[in-house]
Amino acid sequence: MTELSYEQITSLEKIARSLRADSLRFIYGRGSGHPGGALSAAEILAVLYFHELRIDPQHPNWSERDRFILSKGHASAVLYAALARRGFFDKNELKNWGEVDCPHQGHPDRLKTPGVDMTSGILGHGVAVGVGLALAARMKKSPSRTYVLIGDGESQAGIVWEGAAAAAKYRLSNLVVILDLNDVQLDGPMHEIMPMDHMAQRWEACGWYVMQVNGHSVRQLVEGLDLAREIHDKPVCIIARTTKGKGVSFMENDSFWHGNVPSKEQLEQALLELGVEEEKNG
Numbered sequence: 001m002t003e004l005s006y007e008q009i010t011s012l013e014k015i016a017r018s019l020r021a022d023s024l025r026f027i028y029g030r031g032s033g034h035p036g037g038a039l040s041a042a043e044i045l046a047v048l049y050f051h052e053l054r055i056d057p058q059h060p061n062w063s064e065r066d067r068f069i070l071s072k073g074h075a076s077a078v079l080y081a082a083l084a085r086r087g088f089f090d091k092n093e094l095k096n097w098g099e100v101d102c103p104h105q106g107h108p109d110r111l112k113t114p115g116v117d118m119t120s121g122i123l124g125h126g127v128a129v130g131v132g133l134a135l136a137a138r139m140k141k142s143p144s145r146t147y148v149l150i151g152d153g154e155s156q157a158g159i160v161w162e163g164a165a166a167a168a169k170y171r172l173s174n175l176v177v178i179l180d181l182n183d184v185q186l187d188g189p190m191h192e193i194m195p196m197d198h199m200a201q202r203w204e205a206c207g208w209y210v211m212q213v214n215g216h217s218v219r220q221l222v223e224g225l226d227l228a229r230e231i232h233d234k235p236v237c238i239i240a241r242t243t244k245g246k247g248v249s250f251m252e253n254d255s256f257w258h259g260n261v262p263s264k265e266q267l268e269q270a271l272l273e274l275g276v277e278e279e280k281n282g
Helices: 006-030 035-040 042-052 073-086 091-096 126-139 158-169 199-205 218-228 264-274
Strands: 067-070 146-151 175-181 209-214 236-241
Touching (some): 006 035, 006 042, 035 042, 042 146, 042 218, 067 073, 073 091, 126 158, 126 175, 175 199, 199 209, 209 218, 218 236
Parallel strands (some): 067 146, 175 236, 209 236
């Protein structure tokens, strides 16, 4: 397994904070967006885009690249932040994101934004599409791996489990699903709205190799992704336990921030808490 140095861990943690700050700036500037789920996934995106994925920003359609699907497409702000910081496009392009004439829509569009591998927005489809990409890679004898990030509220959709069954049938060990388990969705706590208890056992029952990690620990995420590469007979689900709105005290574990926009004062407070206030005009 990869032994991360202190410097590597610190760098990935700093990137995660920057992705949170960028996400909040983008959402504030647009006047629309979903901060809670963007903030909960920051370490996951940092580790994927700055450590794990085999990608080339100068050649976004490279056929041998790894694929990433943001199935919970409403958290697009953090994906755009990662793509911009990774060099797929200039983040100044996001000043009018979501507008009709902007290539970066409110939900990711693979035909418009470099680095996006699936147009998402309607929840639940990422796993099934990931199955198709992973199966195609196997048939082509490609080293490409497919990673899918889904939300726990999203896992209430039946199509998620249809995809999970298909992946197990074909023993797609080149497919990794990361479940952002923060127990908060649009209308409140997930365990009250539509409980999905025993999540690990659900995925195991579908025939997946399952592990659980702290979704805000870059070390545990890297170790989990390393272990996933050692599994050769079934797909892998990494359950990442996270906090909705992570890093901003007044947003954490509050469903209000699933899809609301901070005021100027709230943005400034959030950036201060993230330790990036000096960048707020960046």
